[in-house]
Amino acid sequence: MNEQLTNVVLSLSSLSNKRIESLSKKVLKKMSFSSSKDLSNLEELCCWLYIYGYVIELKKFYSIIFSLSFCGNYDIWTPIECMLSLIYYITSKDKNTQNEAKIALEKIMQAETDKANIIKRCDGFLLKEFEDKVREYTILGKKTDLRNWLRYEMQELLLIYALGGSEKYPYEKIESRVEEIKKILKEM
Incomplete structure (x- = not known):
């Protein structure tokens, strides 16, 4: 597993949120960037971070998500595209985060x-x-x-x-x- 991902996920334990904790354990237990199930767990974690308002913590995942590219497999791509869409939604509204919005949109358009x-x-x-x-x-x-x-x-x-x-x-x-x-x- 990616060391950066491990460190970011471990840092979420300070949030004391049961759902975030449970999803973090799933991601830490097994994470392969070539597994649609593992990527879906990561996507769900990112989604719940957003829902609960942990946007600063979610931002720590951006560079990890940006490192992923479309490989022709839509089963693997769908959770990545969902995370990229979430990032675009958050960052496109703020002039200070337009670069992140641009990267997210470019990545989405690889498959669209x-x-x-x-x-x-x-x-x-x-x-x-x-x-x-x-x-x-x-x-x-x-x-x-x-x-x-x-x-x-x-x-x-x-x-x-x-x-x-x-x-x-x-x-x-x-x-x-x-x-x-x-x-x-x-x-x-």
Whole structure:
């Protein structure tokens, strides 16, 4: 495992957050940058750091995430793309972090080369399923499933944001929904 990653993850123990601790243990136990499961654990850790407002701690992961590149395997790329979209979402709003936003977007665009697919994605092609699942599990009261689908919805919204949004999903709508999802997840 990457020594820098180990040190960053170990530094999170001072946060005294059970979810962060549990995810940190998963990442420390086994982390291979060629494993989609391991990368998904890292992505989930980054996501929860953002949800709980630990943005300074999340920033420590940027250089590690920026070192990852698209290798042609979308199973491996998807969690990386999610982390890059999150970084872009956070950094693009601040003029002092435009360099990080630029790097994140360039990395995302390594795999997003099909203009027609980008347009479909930005119009909510995949997002519709996530929104439907969130409604379904809200009605059923299944918290674990609801938590997962809310995260999936947020991940897709962040990617749409990074890809420029659309008429159907303008930045303001995305920002509002992401904040709403964060609030719901933080309280679960």
